Amino acid sequence: MTCARIREHLPSLLDDRLATAAAREIRAHLAGCPDCEREFTTLSQTLIALDAMPAPTPSPRLRARVYAAIAAEQHALRNPVTSAEPAAPVARKPATRSGRSLWFWLVQPLAAAALLVLGFTLGNRSIPATAPVTLPSATPTTTPAAADAATQRELADLRKKVDSMSQLVGYSLLQQQSRSSNERLRGVLTSAAVEKPDDKTINDLIGALALDPSANVRLNALEALYPHADQEVVRAGVLTSLPREQSPLVQISMIDFLVASRDREATPALQKLSANPQADLNVREAAKRALTQL
Structure with a gap:
């Protein structure tokens, strides 16, 4: 050989x-x-x-995002908006089949969480607790203050449910990462060796870049995506993974990838990253340099 x-x-x-x-x-x-x-x-x-690396834990941002979704759902239920005519649809670029499957794979756990919240809310509204039958009162039964208090109690109950639900979502993410790190790295290296990868292989590499807990696996996945930077789904996957990336080394490598692929759609994300005081100094400098090269 x-x-x-x-x-x-x-x-x-x-x-x-x-x-x-x-x-x-x-x-x-x-x-x-x-x-x-x-x-x-x-x-x-x-x-x-x-x-030898420690097991990953779910991101603390997950709970905040679910809380925000709950608050938006509550607001929409209490303040329905009607319109005389439908709003004009927003123009979108046609999505490829591989792009659709990628986004579905990335947001599937959060979508499941949102459905659980919605089901719980509608269940509470459609199946009230058993209570003695009383005649309707001649005076208004609900004041604005009482309605606000009821809303606060309902939100508190929902938050308790979300505490357990976020643990389930985190467990779902960990289940996707249940293979050992060496097995995941071998999978990335095997995918990188394929000369003409199919959509599933590309999606697997983007998924490893977005969700794998090992920075080394994410770096290898990014390196394997370089030959396919001409594909829109690859550039979109790297751009989507950049804001949630925690490793400065991986972030800088992603920025270099976006510069090498000449992805002008990355400009807003790079501007936001370069102005983020919480971002690593080297990452902010790399984002500023990238803006001058795009």
Whole structure:
């Protein structure tokens, strides 16, 4: 085998997924090739370090976003807006099939959370608690103050429900990441080695970039997406992942990717990032440089 073929099989060798004869041939090659042996050692050490990383926890921003969705839903239910004629539809770019499947995969846990909240709210409205039957009063039964108090109580009850629901959503995200870090890295490296990846492979790489808890896996996923920067779904995936990224190293790499792909749609996000005082100083400087290059 050539060195290139040997390196393609290194993840399988680490995972003991090769036949005995093939594994023996690769190990014999490693014994006589310092470059391949060095790459094999580096990959092995990287996987060991990834496995030693602590388990991820759900983002604290998840609860705040669900609370905001609840408040908006409550406001919409209490203040219905009617219009004489429908608003003009907003023009949108046609989405590709792979783009639609990507967005569905990214927002699926949050969409499930929103549906649970809506179901709980409608359930409380449509199935009132059993109470003794009383005759209607001749005077108004609900004052504005009482309505406000009832609203506050209902929101408090919903927040209690969201506390448990956010844990379920976080658990769903962790289930998607239940594979060990070395398995996830092997998946990214395998996808990167495919010369003509299909939509699923591209979506898997974008998903790893957006959601994988390991910064090393995210960096490798971003590197694997470089040959496909001409695809709109790839650029959109990187741009969507940039604001939620916590690692300055990965953020700067994403900014370099957007500059290399000449994605002018990234300008608003880069302007916001460059002016964010909470962002890392190096990240803000990289965003400012990128704005001058787009």
